[in-house]
Amino acid sequence: MIAWLGRAGACLAAIVAVLVTGASPARADTVRDQEWHLAALRIAEAHEVSQGEGVVVALPDTGVDTKHAELAGALLPGKGFGEGNEQSDGTGDFIGHGTAMAGLIAGRGLPGGGGILGIAPKAMILPLQTLRNEDGNGNPAFLAAGIDWAVGHGAKVVCVAGGAGASAQLREAVERALRADVVVVAAVGNAPAAKAVAFPANLPGVLAVAGTDRDGNHAAISVSGPEVVIAAPAVDIASTRLGGKYMTATGTSDATAIVAGVVALVRAKYPALSGPEVVRRITATAIDKGKPGRDDEFGFGIVDPVGALTMEIAPESPSVSVGSGGAAAPRKTGGVWWIVAGGVVLGGVVVGVALRRRASRF
Template sequence: MILRRLVPPLVAAALAVSVFPAPALADAVRDQQWYLGFLHVAEAQRLSQGEGVLVAVADSGVDATVPELAGAVVPGKDFGGNTGDGRKDPSGHGTAMAALIAGRGRGGNNGVLGMAPKAAILPIQLSRDIDFGGDPRDVAAAIDYAAGKGAKVICLSLGTSDTDVVRTAIANAIAADVVVVAAAGNKPERGSVDFPANVSGVVAVGAVDRNGERAAVSVAGPELIVVAPGVDIVSLDIGGRTRTATGTSDSNALVVGAIALIRARYPQLKGPDVVRRLTETAQDKGEPGRDPVYGYGVIDLVKALTAEVAPATSSPAPPQPSQSAPTGSGGKGAAVFAAIGAAVVVVVFIAVLQAIIRSRRRRP
């Protein structure tokens, strides 16, 4: 009798376990995105989600079939001898970057979520293996293409050879109001920031760990601008598989997503003002002020979206006139002395006039 009473609840419990495993697995993936809480992404996304911002990802291409990127990837272009529109990815690196920037999840709290889930991704395929660094001619062509298509920010989670053609493309993109963001590099033993992150005007990004301390792989250098999480970063691979990686490529993609949030919330801001908003609100680390290990500090999304920040292009206030009296002949001092002299002349004149009148009255 007792057994009969227990069977229905046990069956119901078993059905509940067998029918609802997917959300539990998906939630586990979201829970592994520790950087979402670290950066207060949920609070930031109540202010902006990257609406209307086109983000160029110059990488290995982007797998547009990944569910979390459904509707987010527009047709792009292939370079480096490839043909296509950038929406295929042989290596998975570009797909991971795109998911960190604009991953839309799978509904509710399921699936991988990016920083700016309402931004659009412009995929640009550079090579079949991004680890080789990218041919500088392809990188330059990709930057030119992105700027021509109206991208407001370009993600360069790569390094390449220092060439004038890339420098020129970057300068032209910045002049066209594009924010160019590049990974600082994953080989600190080299002792210098990778190219093109070390180019003036580029936002060079380093990596920190779960404690906000410099990641072991993160390159340091005077060109570093900001840092973001770059250790054990969960994102997506081709086919929608999850991927966990460590490196400045991942921290770079998170900063690109942050810039997309800023550009959506403040569409009137020009590129330098967008970057200033990012740097002025960063959480200072290491030596006070900007330093070669953390740049201006760890990005702070909520402050970047809410703080009062002076424009980068504003000129200093004009100097105020001196409060002390100048001593030149045209100054206040000369004027005072002139007034006193005039008063003395008047007094003397009146005294002389009165004396003449009195003398005349005394005459018979």
């Protein structure tokens, strides 16, 4: 959702957000029910194999709210960059975007099976406060500095849930991260304002994430293009919000955070795999959608966490080049996505609907 637009500007997107009240224990289950993507991706089954233990996911974003219950114990000391963030340890989120991404990646849930559960609930988030201005008047240099700092502080995954104007400094930071065996996951951008895959998602070696809807179809909000590598849920995605509240939002940054969580699951299960091998495992087990093989809307297909964690990947599997690594051709299979057709009902937990145009949100 957040785009580091830089001075050159970048992608604009219209976002629909549904704000939900803070959850008490009696209402926590209702909040969990909104996470339709958990059932669609068979996350309960995936968690029987891996929950992301020991994997550090760097989140260069607006910071992360330490007061949200689902994120207690999930945050490492981070750092702030630019825009008055220099004294920050990566917390103190003023906007809420980073807090939402953190919940999607590593939310711990609440007692009794309620609250927001992340894709990798035992992974650790390294919060990097690189943007404070909700209008996105940031600088790609701050994002680049955050990525470099994360690589030096143990991150094995970097989740760039936004985009930036093309920048040599940012490109070089991404390249250094890839050489350091870090998997960089980035959002492709939101249509119709964005017409092409965003920077740095369009860089070689980056796991560029497009969006799907509740039925597993290409989401209207999602940009398409030849750089798309994988797809994940991007419509009506529930997560944590500032002040102990919750929200649903639509955008490719939500899909990006989900895929970053899947990368954490795979890295925890297969710690000996290199970054390109992790990407290959994820793409080789993706559920092929759209045109047979790789296409501009789904990339290699919809991410399948269970498949990525459990399927054997034959060394002789067909592959195509994806940036600095290789990615096996996706498998054809029936759509597990149809189990969530019809979606969910927010019911009594909805307290308001905010329709806002945010220049910075993916």
